[in-house]
Amino acid sequence: MAGDAHTKARGSEPRLDSVLDSVTVHASGAVCRRSARVELPEAAGVVGAAEGPFRVTFTGLPLVLDEHSLRGRVLVGPPSMRVLGVRRSVRAELPEQADLSPLRHACDLAEAELEAARAEQAAWSTQIEHISALRAVPTPTRRGDPPRSAPTEALLELADFVDARLAELQQQLFVATDALDEAERRAESARRRLDEASTAQPTGPVRTSTSATLTLAWEPAERETVSPEPGIGEAVLELEYSVPGATWTPAYHLRLTGIEGDAPGGSLAMRASVAQRTGEDWTGVRLGLSTADLRRRTELPVLSSLRIGRRQSRPAPPLWRVPPEGLPTLFAGYDAFGRPAGGAGPEAGRAPMPAV
Template sequence: MKSEETPRWASALDAVVVYAQGAMCSRLARGTVPPRGRVRVTGLPRSMDPGSLRARVVGDARVRVTEVRVEVDAEPSAAGSFDALRQEVERLQDEQAAVQGRRARLLARIKEVTELRPVPPSRKREDPHRRTPVDAWLALADFVDDRLTTLHGRLAGLEEELRRVEHELTMATDRWSRASTDAPSAHVETTVCAVLTLDGTGEVEVELEYGVPGAVWAPAYRLTYRQGADSGSLLFRASVAQRTGEDWTGVRIALATADLRRRTDLPKLRSLRIGRRQPAPGPSGWREPPAGLADLFTGYDAAGPRPRSAAATEAVDATHVPWPQAVGAAHVPMPQAVGAAPVPPPDAVGAPPAPGAVAGGPVPAPVPPPPAAPLYGGPPAGPAEPGGAPVARAQAADRATSGFGQARSRPASRPRGAGAPAAVPPVASGPIAPAPVAGPPRPSGDELDYAALVLSGPEEAESRRGRLFPGAPFDPVAVEYRRRAATVAALPLPGHAVRPRESAGSFDHRYDAVAPADVPSDGTWHTVTVSEIPVGLRTEYLCVPSVEERVYGTLVLSNATDQALLAGPVEVTVDDDFLLTAALPTLAPGGVRRMGLGPAEGVQVTRRTHLSESTAGLRNNVTVLDHRVRVELANRLARPVSVEVREQVPVTSEPDVRLEERADWTTPDDSAGPDQHAPGTRVWQVDLPAGGTAALDGGYEIRIPAAKALVGGDRRS
């Protein structure tokens, strides 16, 4: 059935699930099933992964999808805003080049005028010296000065015009780079279609699901609460950037932390068999080649040379690239594009048949270069088969090996008296290819996709004609689209932002946005509101005076919901006033974490220490180190505050070293608190009224036997 006769169904993007990298998009299309059941659903992006396309019928169990395939259509594109931006950039580039050319010519003129010097006339040896008139020197100097003044004035104007053009070009280039990639970037618009085969009748709605690269996201939040309240509202937002080639307008967006390219294959346990070795069973989709396949094209090859038009001959001569290889020489690779896959030489010595063929064929042997005149049934020398070797040469090699399709000798084309053609000289020995694996071939999944296999005709090489090969050609345009889309993964993150895979840890989470959103395909960050989450919180002040004599404000957050809160930036708003932007740590369901708000200048702390050293024991064989600590707090705020003061005492693993504490501090309980404390941490919890002060006294005594002297001397802080 021709593609023009296949009905087209327009589709609309309905939902998108953005993963850590990449996205899964869902499109909906509606229509009436045609009699033959084949329809073309348009609107798919050029950067989509063809292997990820799935289709199903929504809400009607009587109709089902039996086949879905991807096809690419090309048609002239209408000039739009994207094309106008490109034309503006090209116009400014031409204008910049013209101004730079005028400026270069003007600089050359200025250099010529600057180098003007008076040149005295040549004189003979017997001629007397002549005086140079001063008026001539002054006239030349005035001319140079006037000329340079005029030229420098024009140069200043050109410099100003060049700066203006460069500024406009920079702005236009920025607008062009930030524009949506949904519009085509060339005069020919390529459209990806999904060809569906439906089994059933009636009006149905079809859902297409496919994966695209070029989409990333990072969590962001906004916390709002009141002073003295024990709860707050956390607005979960996401920074989303995508360059998939289609604008997400009014779609349902979901965010996931999973890896879209994670492995999904299951491990297989092989059987252990004791006894004689048995051949591995062949794949169920493989069949032996039919008998007599080599004789199928004998009459086609014996028909003589194919007539060609003059235009075709010129095209072949223009595009043909000879294979630079002599008899007995090693294979020389064909020239190929930068970044392309390496091109294999045609029919290497001892190489097995092309992979993927359903019917096998004879293994080609070493052959000399083929004759220049093409045979009837052989293609012109210009086109190359998928492997990269010219078809005519590979076909001639197969003929020389198998004997099928050789041209009949003609008396008119051979000189009289000429004997039989000379024997083919042997090819010099080269690297021996590995022997083919015994047993039936093991085709891949693409080679077992029978609907995508193409029967090679008589114009193909001898090893391919009459056999089935995967017909999906390599699409460099789609690869380039996917490469451009993947560049969004290198986009710099916003401040305090963390990649979802890093903050989620070993768990995967999904978040569904409460309302449809718009995200254009411009590769920049856009904010999407996901949901509003209630959180429990309390304000505490923390200070570690032994490290820094400063009090820090903190928020102790508790997550009572069933979904995790990933690490990211949070905008803190207190009593409708913006406070600051902080970094929210990852908060698991039911977890409690502390978030810093920065120094609190309204609460002051001072720490003083005193150390005394003495001896004890019957023979003064014990060193006593008495440490005393005094911490003073002052609350300058107009509200009461709760301050947590952290100190640290030494820890020892020596049984002879004794430590005695003299303070009312407590050992923190890590199971109940939001933080994990280091060994030896001690905590004071102080409630200060508005304008109040407090003094905390503590200390500890270390008793060290004389035999337990410190290595390197008695060095203590």
């Protein structure tokens, strides 16, 4: 039932590896229950060595859990042990970045070797151009001077020198070209490895995780020891919370038998299709189904006040009341106001109203 992780409750807020035991799926949402073992502060098997409450933290909770639905209780432990409070906390962790300095160093060395190979090839090419430009220049003669004999031996020695030197330089140029090609392949390979390692880094800026911290306390009695199950000095804690993003739909399976016979029969079975996107793995978890509304209001009703005493009858409201005093003199001022002479006015030209 409980997790296999044992964490001692010494220090500040030890972190427990909990196990998801059961899930109750509602029409909209689900209620999850996790359990974990924790070693209690003890001395020779007697609880009460530690003074004051202590805290433990459940890790591995989904980010979508409802903070107001957190509930904690002690499944196995001292009889007087209780949970004082549960607090949710969200932790942000930076992703671990791989060390790319060796790859960058190798890429820099490959680039330096490539530049050196290019410079060496350019130097041999420059020498070949200089040697190829060696030519025998005849001495200018003046007009009227007889022609001079050509220094054949010197010209042949110069040609042999140029040919031999060009052959050596061409050989060095071939070697430098091969070295340049190899340096380019090494540099390209180093750049590719660095690019692949850089793109393999995690792209998310931070990773968030949710945990719940339980505050525990107890009043140890004299020679009070913990329950022998699961172990001396251990307790099993349960954490309950609700999550959205889960639902289930009923499905009915009707199987008919003996339709062609005289005694047809059949069986009707109900199945359920469960779907969830809570971020938790429900594989191997005990599932339960509920048709109740998880989001219904659960406030206590407000009761009206009641008075206890002798009953008094209410007076019946009167159907007629006495006219107020001074009603005949209500229009005395209007009657006393004089009318204009000659009968001109808004009432002139009107026929008198018949008496009723």
